Each structure stands twice: as structure tokens, then as C-alpha cells.
Amino acid sequence: MAKKKFATPSRFGSYSRNHFTVIGTIAVSLFIIGVFSLLAVYAGQLVNILENSITIQVFVAKDITPTDSLQLHQTLLQQPFVVTANGEVQYEYVTKEAAARQLIAETGEDFIQLLGTNPLKDSYVFKVLPAYQPINKLKEIQEQLKALQGVAEVVYTETFIQQIQANIEKLTALIALLVFISILIVSILISNAIRLALYSQRFLIRSMQLVGATALFIKKPFLGQSIKQGLVGGMLACVLLSIALIYANLQIPELKLVEDVVSTIAVFCSLIIGGIVICFLSAYFAMNKYLRMSLDELY
Numbered sequence: 238m239a240k241k242k243f244a245t246p247s248r249f250g251s252y253s254r255n256h257f258t259v260i261g262t263i264a265v266s267l268f269i270i271g272v273f274s275l276l277a278v279y280a281g282q283l284v285n286i287l288e289n290s291i292t293i294q295v296f297v298a299k300d301i302t303p304t305d306s307l308q309l310h311q312t313l314l315q316q317p318f319v320v321t322a323n324g325e326v327q328y329e330y331v332t333k334e335a336a337a338r339q340l341i342a343e344t345g346e347d348f349i350q351l352l353g354t355n356p357l358k359d360s361y362v363f364k365v366l367p368a369y370q371p372i373n374k375l376k377e378i379q380e381q382l383k384a385l386q387g388v389a390e391v392v393y394t395e396t397f398i399q400q401i402q403a404n405i406e407k408l409t410a411l412i413a414l415l416v417f418i419s420i421l422i423v424s425i426l427i428s429n430a431i432r433l434a435l436y437s438q439r440f441l442i443r444s445m446q447l448v449g450a451t452a453l454f455i456k457k458p459f460l461g462q463s464i465k466q467g468l469v470g471g472m473l474a475c476v477l478l479s480i481a482l483i484y485a486n487l488q489i490p491e492l493k494l495v496e497d498v499v500s501t502i503a504v505f506c507s508l509i510i511g512g513i514v515i516c517f518l519s520a521y522f523a524m525n526k527y528l529r530m531s532l533d534e535l536y
Contacts, residue, residue, distance in 0.1 A: 256466065262430040263470025263516065264477065266423040267508045271478040273419045274504045277412045282495035284409070287401045291365050293318075293378060294392045296358040301387040309387040313361055318369035318378055327364050333357040358389055365393075372399060424515055431463060431519035442528065456524045463520035464513055471512030475505045 295313060297306065313319075313328075320327045336357045341347055349355050369378060375393050382391045438459070445455045482501075486492050 256462070259430045259466050260470045260473070263427050263466060263512055264473035266426045267471055267474035267512050268477045268481075270416070270419050270423050270511070271474055271504060271508050272481065273412065273416045274507070275478070275482070275501065277416055278497055278500040278504060279492070279495045280408050280412050281500075282497050284405050286495065287405065288367050288370065289320075289364060291370050291401070292393065293363050293365055293375070293382075295361040295363070295382055295388055296390040296392070297360060298387050298389040299358060305387045309385060312385060313363070313382075316363070316378075316382075318363070318365050318374075320364040320366055329362040331360045331362060333359050336360070427512075427515050428519040431466075431516060432523045442524070452528055455528065456521070459524055460517060460520050463516040467513035467516030468509065470516070471509035474508050474512065478505070478508070 297309065301309070314326045333355050337349060337355050340357070341349075365375070365378075369375065379391045379393065382388055442455055486496075
């Protein structure tokens with residue numbers, strides 16, 4: 238007995254014409270998500286750079302004895318707020334001579350000749366861990382360090398830090414909101430595009446049911462087609478995003494400072510996987526809907 242053959246989506250012109258429209262919709266929609274995702278990645282890198290720029294400068298008293306100087310050095314390196322890497326404290330010791338040379342280079346005036354002496358002090362510059370960067374924490378650290386023997390002054394840029402933290406919070410909240418909204422809108426757009434494409438095949442689905450095709454057999458070609466659409470749409474979105482990224486780097490060379498190759502690749506992979514998943518689920522639920530429809534509902 239000859240095996241029955243059923244028409245698949247690719248054999249019908251109406252679905253084939255919609256096929257390219259669906260792929261275009263998927264590509265553009267995923268591209269929008271990709272743009273906001275890369276903004277989130279770049280914002281995260283910018284946050285790291287800004288956090289690493291927050292420092293505390295401890296000035297050493299001029300009349301400190303060698304013994305007190307050594308004790309102060311050991312005490313400062315044991316502070317919990319300092320950044321460490323590979324077990325070593327990340328700090329810079331700036332002598333008053335080095336500080337004078339830097340100030341002269343910046344101002345263009347030799348103040349030592351005018352004053353006859355160097356009024357600057359030796360200092361330690363420490364990077365601060367993120368957990369200790371809130372203003373109230375920094376004020377506590379400042380008071381604690383001022384109480385140490387041999388410390389003349391403790392300085393941090395309070396206004397600058399407050400501005401950084403306020404902007405970081407606003408930027409993070411805004412990008413998170415944009416990413417959430419874009420994912421929601423894009424999911425709806427892709428789902429509607431898939432549903433519209435399958436809508437034109439509702440009578441084909443009913444015909445396959447009437448001649449005895451099982452639900453799995455009917456779903457299989459449509460789901461396979463949706464997976465291909467998601468894959469191609471995701472790849473096209475990655476191509477568009479790559480072009481946009483190259484153009485942005487050419488126009489704004491400073492973007493390379495916040496570039497994160499690993500996270501960027503992760504965004505590209507997520508677009509492809511996300512496109513496949515959204516298309517598959519949209520097609521799956523749409524197929525279930527059309528398989529349950531009565532003849533009157535199809536019209």
C-alpha cells in the first residue's frame with residue numbers, strides 16, 4: 238500500500254511568502270534587543286571603571302619617625318577596604334618630591350623656588366572596594382585613618398563619588414528597564430509574525446487532520462520551519478549588530494575602553510538561541526490553537 242504524503246509548509250506559496258517576512262521581523266526585533274543588551278554590557282564595564290577610579294589618599298605627617306612610618310605602613314596595608322590582587326594590596330606610595338614634580342608639570346610653575354621649600358607631604362593612594370564606596374562608609378574610614386599615629390590628612394573626592402554613584406544607579410535602572418521592555422515587545426512581535434504566517438495555513442492543517450494525520454506529524458514541519466526562521470533571523474540580527482558595532486567604534490574610538498569581547502559574544506549567542514526558542518514556542522502554541530479549532534472557527 239502506497240504511503241500517504243502530506244503537504245508541508247514549504248510547498249505552499251502563501252507560507253513561503255510569509256517566510257521571508259517572518260525572518261525579517263525576527264532579525265530586526267532581535268537586533269533591537271541586541272543593541273540594548275550591548276548597552277547594558279558597556280554600562281557594566283563603565284561602572285567597573287568608575288568604581289576603580291574611587292580612591293582614598295592618606296597624607297603622612299612630615300615629623301613622623303621611621304618607626305612610626307613603618308608601623309603606619311603595615312597598618313594601612315591591613316585595612317579591609319583596600320583592593321587586593323593575587324594577595325597583594327593595590328596601592329601607590331607618592332613621595333612629596335614626586336607629587337611636586339607632577340604639580341609643577343600640571344601648573345607650569347615652580348612653586349618650590351617661590352616658597353623655598355616643598356610644602357607637600359608623602360602619601361598613600363588606595364583603591365577602595367565597592368562595598369566600602371558609599372559615602373557613609375568612606376566617612377567612617379576617613380575618621381578611623383585620621384586617628385592613626387603619623388596621619389596628617391585623609392582625602393577622598395566626596396562630590397565626585399556622589400555624582401558617580403547617583404549616575405550609576407540611574408543608568409543601571411534605565412538600561413534594565415529598556416532591556417525588559419524590548420524583550421517583551423520583541424517577543425510579542427515575533428509571536429504575532431509566526432501566528433500570522435500559520436494563520437494562512439489553518440485550512441491545510443484541517444485538511445491534514447481530516448485525512449488522518451496525527452498531531453505530531455502535522456506539527457513537525459511547522460515547528461522545524463520555525464526553528465530555521467529563528468536561527469536565520471538570529472544570525473541576521475548578529476550581522477546587523479556587528480555592522481552597527483563596527484560603525485560605532487569608528488565614530489567613537491573611546492568605546493574600546495569599555496569593550497568586553499566575552500560578553501559581546503555571549504550577547505550574539507543569546508540572540509540566536511533566543512530567536513530559536515521564541516519562534517519554536519510561538520509556533521508550538523499557535524499550532525495547538527489551530528488543531529483545537531472547529532470548522533466554524535477557522536472561518
